[in-house]
Amino acid sequence: MYCPNCKFDYDKGIAVCPDCGEPLVVRLSEQLAAAISPDDSWVLIGSVDSEAKAKVARGSLDSSNIPSVFLPSRLEAGRAPESVPTGLDLSDSADLILVPKEFGEEARVLLEAVLGEELNQPKTDNPLI
16 A cells, blocks of 8 residues: 555555555556655765664654665675765765655754764765755
8 A cells, every 4th residue: 555645655454644644545656656766866865884873774764754775885896886976984884875855854854863973974065965
């Protein structure tokens, strides 16, 4: 079940979106379908350098109904993928945090409050922001 307004996926048995009160539908139309992977409509919020911090960040975003994607900053061979932006101090185990543009500011404020200095923030000249 999906909310046609929020575009979030809910378990079967829920008929109304708990966030906005919109009746849920079985399938989103192609026009309303949520993005499955990051593209230019997603922005980089920052990175975290441990799995524990990534879990805290993911849980915080999920509990606020903010869609997110966590991408490893390094490939197994130790090379940075082409999509990794410059301007972040990244360890080999850092996870990049991306959210849809419309959630960018809300996600940034939330993660700054939850993670504080543990959130590695990109420089303002970063092309993904």
